[in-house]
Amino acid sequence: MPETIERVAIQVRVNGKARKLEIEPRKLLVELLREDLDLTGTHVGCDTTYCGACTVLLNGSAVKSCTVLAVQADGAEITTVEGLEKDGQLHPIQKAFGDCYGLQCGYCTPGLMLATLHLLAHNPSPCEKEIRKAIAGNTCRCTGYQNILKAIQTAAQAMKGA
Amino acid sequence: MLAELGEEAKPLAGGQSLIPLMKLRFANPAHLIDLNFIPGSSYIKEEDGSLRFGALTRHAEIESSKTASSIPIIHDCAAGIADVQVRNRGTIGGSLAEADPSGDWATVLMTLSTEVRCLSPKGERTVALPEFIQDAYTTALGHDELLSEVIVRYPPKGSGGAYVAFKRSAPVYPTASAAVQLVLEGDTCKQAAIFLGCVGLTPIRVKEAESALRGQAVSPKSLVTAMEAAQAAADPQSDMRGSADYKRRLAGALVKRAIEIARRRARGEPVEVSHLYA
Numbered sequence: 001m002p003e004t005i006e007r008v009a010i011q012v013r014v015n016g017k018a019r020k021l022e023i024e025p026r027k028l029l030v031e032l033l034r035e036d037l038d039l040t041g042t043h044v045g046c047d048t049t050y051c052g053a054c055t056v057l058l059n060g061s062a063v064k065s066c067t068v069l070a071v072q073a074d075g076a077e078i079t080t081v082e083g084l085e086k087d088g089q090l091h092p093i094q095k096a097f098g099d100c101y102g103l104q105c106g107y108c109t110p111g112l113m114l115a116t117l118h119l120l121a122h123n124p125s126p127c128e129k130e131i132r133k134a135i136a137g138n139t140c141r142c143t144g145y146q147n148i149l150k151a152i153q154t155a156a157q158a159m160k161g162a
Numbered sequence: 163m164l165a166e167l168g169e170e171a172k173p174l175a176g177g178q179s180l181i182p183l184m185k186l187r188f189a190n191p192a193h194l195i196d197l198n199f200i201p202g203s204s205y206i207k208e209e210d211g212s213l214r215f216g217a218l219t220r221h222a223e224i225e226s227s228k229t230a231s232s233i234p235i236i237h238d239c240a241a242g243i244a245d246v247q248v249r250n251r252g253t254i255g256g257s258l259a260e261a262d263p264s265g266d267w268a269t270v271l272m273t274l275s276t277e278v279r280c281l282s283p284k285g286e287r288t289v290a291l292p293e294f295i296q297d298a299y300t301t302a303l304g305h306d307e308l309l310s311e312v313i314v315r316y317p318p319k320g321s322g323g324a325y326v327a328f329k330r331s332a333p334v335y336p337t338a339s340a341a342v343q344l345v346l347e348g349d350t351c352k353q354a355a356i357f358l359g360c361v362g363l364t365p366i367r368v369k370e371a372e373s374a375l376r377g378q379a380v381s382p383k384s385l386v387t388a389m390e391a392a393q394a395a396a397d398p399q400s401d402m403r404g405s406a407d408y409k410r411r412l413a414g415a416l417v418k419r420a421i422e423i424a425r426r427r428a429r430g431e432p433v434e435v436s437h438l439y440a
Contacts (some may be wrong), residue, residue, distance in 0.1 A: 064247045069177070
């Protein structure tokens with residue numbers, strides 16, 4: 001029988017909401033989000049730090065949440081795809097991905113949108129090369145990247161106007 | 163803490179290698195000590211003709227640092243490691259302490275005069291990078307020791323360097339890489355440091371390529387000699403990234419390209435370099 005694993009108390013702010021949890025130290029951040037907080041918008045694609053489907057913002061920085069332990073997020077601010085929409089209004093990034101057909105199956109989309117949010121927060125007017133570099137850690141296996149690129153350019157424009 | 167917990171304990175820096183290794187059960191430490199909560203372990207500063215990096219300084223912080231970019235080969239390295247998400251977590255100290263044969267930092271920093279500071283309950287010592295990196299995944303660190311700082315001496319006037327790595331896609335390790343640091347006086351190459359990455363258990367110094375360049379202007383002929391020397395010095399394994407023969411040729415081509423960029427930079431020409439993708 002495996003011995004009982006001691007749980008660790010942590011506090012996080014997820015999409016602006018303070019959460020207190022007791023978790024196993026081995027738990028990954030993505031598992032905390034999906035299993036403990038029911039935020040299943042963050043996807044697990046490869047679980048090997050490759051595909052970027054699990055990208056979230058940790059204290060404003062895009063990270064692969066399958067490669068961060070949940071206990072490491074103690075005291076941190078986390079943004080997931082569920083935090084993009086405000087008052088029933090889609091975030092300009094969400095709207096742009098829809099309008100530009102920047103998705104087909106949608107599996108990689110939450111990660112790509114969070115990578116976009118990180119990019120535009122640091123660089124509101126990225127050129128094409130900068131966009132390609134910023135999403136190089138996000139793998140899409142159906143749309144192809146052309147419409148994703150258009151979506152990010154459209155989102156950048158919309159957010160500048162806002 | 164490391165001393166108390168013994169050899170079964172592992173320090174966790176950025177976690178971008180250790181966490182994937184634990185998931186694959188390749189690493190199974192009894193204790194994990196998270197270093198990320200140690201204040202003051204992430205910094206980039208200039209001091210006494212050296213650049214100093216706190217062990218926990220993230221690749222992304224180095225990528226965007228003007229101070230660090232004053233040595234262009236350091237920016238080449240930081241800006242090309244994996245992808246944004248990994249660069250936001252991964253650290254320079256973690257990369258060196260892991261000593262993965264495919265890691266980027268060791269290859270790059272070998273071309274410069276680099277020392278690492280190691281801390282333990284017994285005290286502190288400074289180890290030159292070539293002595294620190296002993297073998298694949300093996301460093302001079304004792305189990306109760308932590309890498310605390312990376313110290314890189316500024317190269318002399320007339321220096322130029324470049325790091326070129328070839329990758330199949332952003333998140334993966336390079337197939338092969340080349341780091342070159344030159345010192346020019348006029349057109350004459352006074353000093354050369356040339357290392358290959360990913361094609362041996364540790365970064366491989368290509369002494370014959372260095373001597374082919376030294377004492378003369380970089381010429382098509384010396385470039386070819388350097389390229390051939392790099393091919394001969396490479397000791398790659400065939401794997402999913404390519405056959406040994408392919409990697410050997412690739413290493414040669416990367417050295418040639420890195421020398422050309424290093425030479426242009428040494429002459430004051432700003433050249434942007436990024437990793438190359440298949």
